[in-house]
Amino acid sequence: MARPDRLFRLLQAMRVLPAPITAARLAEETEVSLRSLYRDIDSLRAAGARIEGERGYGYRLIEDYALPPQTFDRDEIEALALGLAEVKRMGDPALAKAAASVLAKVAATLPDDREQHLFHAVSQVYRPDARFAAGLDMDLVRQACWREEALAIRYTDKAGATSERTILPLAVVYTEGTLTVLAWCCLREAFRMFRADGISQLRLAGTSFRPRRVVLLREYLAELQGRRTG
Amino acid sequence: MARPDRLFRLLQAMRVLPAPITAARLAEETEVSLRSLYRDIDSLRAAGARIEGERGYGYRLIEDYALPPQTFDRDEIEALALGLAEVKRMGDPALAKAAASVLAKVAATLPDDREQHLFHAVSQVYRPDARFAAGLDMDLVRQACWREEALAIRYTDKAGATSERTILPLAVVYTEGTLTVLAWCCLREAFRMFRADGISQLRLAGTSFRPRRVVLLREYLAELQGRRTG
DNA sequence: GGCCAACTGCCACTTTCTGTCAGTTGGATG
DNA sequence: CATCCAACTGACAGAAAGTGGCAGTTGGCC
Numbered sequence: 008m009a010r011p012d013r014l015f016r017l018l019q020a021m022r023v024l025p026a027p028i029t030a031a032r033l034a035e036e037t038e039v040s041l042r043s044l045y046r047d048i049d050s051l052r053a054a055g056a057r058i059e060g061e062r063g064y065g066y067r068l069i070e071d072y073a074l075p076p077q078t079f080d081r082d083e084i085e086a087l088a089l090g091l092a093e094v095k096r097m098g099d100p101a102l103a104k105a106a107a108s109v110l111a112k113v114a115a116t117l118p119d120d121r122e123q124h125l126f127h128a129v130s131q132v133y134r135p136d137a138r139f140a141a142g143l144d145m146d147l148v149r150q151a152c153w154r155e156e157a158l159a160i161r162y163t164d165k166a167g168a169t170s171e172r173t174i175l176p177l178a179v180v181y182t183e184g185t186l187t188v189l190a191w192c193c194l195r196e197a198f199r200m201f202r203a204d205g206i207s208q209l210r211l212a213g214t215s216f217r218p219r220r221v222v223l224l225r226e227y228l229a230e231l232q233g234r235r236t237g
Numbered sequence: 238m239a240r241p242d243r244l245f246r247l248l249q250a251m252r253v254l255p256a257p258i259t260a261a262r263l264a265e266e267t268e269v270s271l272r273s274l275y276r277d278i279d280s281l282r283a284a285g286a287r288i289e290g291e292r293g294y295g296y297r298l299i300e301d302y303a304l305p306p307q308t309f310d311r312d313e314i315e316a317l318a319l320g321l322a323e324v325k326r327m328g329d330p331a332l333a334k335a336a337a338s339v340l341a342k343v344a345a346t347l348p349d350d351r352e353q354h355l356f357h358a359v360s361q362v363y364r365p366d367a368r369f370a371a372g373l374d375m376d377l378v379r380q381a382c383w384r385e386e387a388l389a390i391r392y393t394d395k396a397g398a399t400s401e402r403t404i405l406p407l408a409v410v411y412t413e414g415t416l417t418v419l420a421w422c423c424l425r426e427a428f429r430m431f432r433a434d435g436i437s438q439l440r441l442a443g444t445s446f447r448p449r450r451v452v453l454l455r456e457y458l459a460e461l462q463g464r465r466t467g
Numbered sequence: 468g469g470c471c472a473a474c475t476g477c478c479a480c481t482t483t484c485t486g487t488c489a490g491t492t493g494g495a496t497g
Numbered sequence: 498c499a500t501c502c503a504a505c506t507g508a509c510a511g512a513a514a515g516t517g518g519c520a521g522t523t524g525g526c527c
Contacts, residue, residue, distance in 0.1 A: 015284040023341035054245040082335035090320025101376040105312035
């Protein structure tokens with residue numbers, strides 16, 4: 008596939024997987040032939056990475072500040088937020104406190120408040136009884152959330168009525184026994200929750216709602232607050 | 238020349254040069270045409286770099302929310318491990334993968350392998366149906382785990398038999414509907430799981446088992462492996 | 468409306484990358 | 498000392514990129 012991207016993934020793999028790691032394993036991980044993997048290792052070394060290889064043993068990456076830093080990507084942040092939300096309600100006070108602390112630390116390192124909103128949205132909306140299996144391609148939905156692109160969906164509600172809608176997805180929420188998409192519904196002009204198992208068709212509509220996203224999230228959170236206190 | 242190398246240099250250039258920086262300048266810096274530079278920026282973004290571009294202004298590299306090493310204390314690490322284990326079994330493949338990745342990344346930043354063992358122990362032993370409330374002071378138990386001190390407990394097993402034991406606690410485990418302590422039982426000379434609600438008295442025995450801890454954990458994990466494959 | 472600079476699409480041309488295959492090498496194990 | 502393991506290397510031909518140039522478009526700002 009795309010080589011440059013692959014090199015970054017290779018580097019990540021070497022950081023993430025326990026050392027020592029064999030070339031064969033890395034080749035599998037990055038989906039290339041063994042020969043290409045040796046070439047990739049070469050490239051990384053040429054780019055300045057310190058990779059130690061021992062015959063009959065495996066590779067070891069020596070961490071180096073010249074390399075691109077270790078980061079959490081958005082999937083990972085979402086997993087963190089979700090997992091920590093779960094821990095918070097498990098009932099162990101010390102751990103709950105620790106979870107909150109981790110949450111705060113990670114939130115503090117996020118670049119702009121857009122991500123922070125996503126972060127808080129997910130963890131606030133989270134509800135206990137999540138027991139679900141992912142039906143359709145939720146990753147596409149999550150991508151749409153991050154890239155702030157509208158989605159065109161066919162949706163069947165609880166009553167069985169089917170409709171075609173364009174939605175502006177804000178966050179994937181883990182609630183009420185199923186995966187749910189929190190979105191602004193362009194049909195109803197209101198915030199709606201769409202259960203994943205009700206979505207039968209799904210594609211990127213191709214239009215961006217970048218300017219509105221933060222505003223929408225803020226509005227939604229305000230609405231939540233109002234409902235709670237009012 | 239070599240594209241992958243160039244991408245690393247581009248990233249370096251964006252780090253080093255004062256923001257905002259124009260595409261033209263970066264093209265000059267990396268010795269490519271403007272058109273190729275835009276492609277390179279694309280590649281970096283695809284690889285996960287956060288680069289903000291504003292028309293008429295220039296580029297800005299958001300120093301990735303780098304994972305600062307060593308900023309998580311043990312409570313926090315435990316909360317992380319627990320939460321991520323939960324996410325892993327939630328059934329969303331992309332998130333599960335992300336959770337595994339976070340786990341590995343955090344593990345990589347831990348100073349020595351002692352913590353790594355704790356880390357892996359907790360996440361491996363974790364089982365689905367954790368719905369518990371902390372009864373006694375689990376924090377004391379967790380502290381004992383970290384400080385590698387023996388615990389003296391009074392324990393009532395499922396059959397109702399009560400005994401006094403000295404145990405070497407390895408990890409607090411979240412399993413089988415209750416908090417559980419995984420420990421080496423000095424009475425039985427074997428690994429045992431003690432349900433928290435069966436522990437009626439608890440105090441630090443005052444003796445350390447520091448030298449044995451890593452060995453014990455390794456043995457326990459090996460036992461787990463054996464049970465699985467054998 | 469004009470400027471700036473990020474962005475995009477297209478095209479013909481090059482360069483590089485890719486997997487395959489057939490080796491070699493150094494260390495550890497038996 | 499033979500065997501295994503896994504890191505490495507070289508060569509090759511077909512496939513897949515990357516490449517610059519050019520001609521746009523877009524959004525913000527003066």
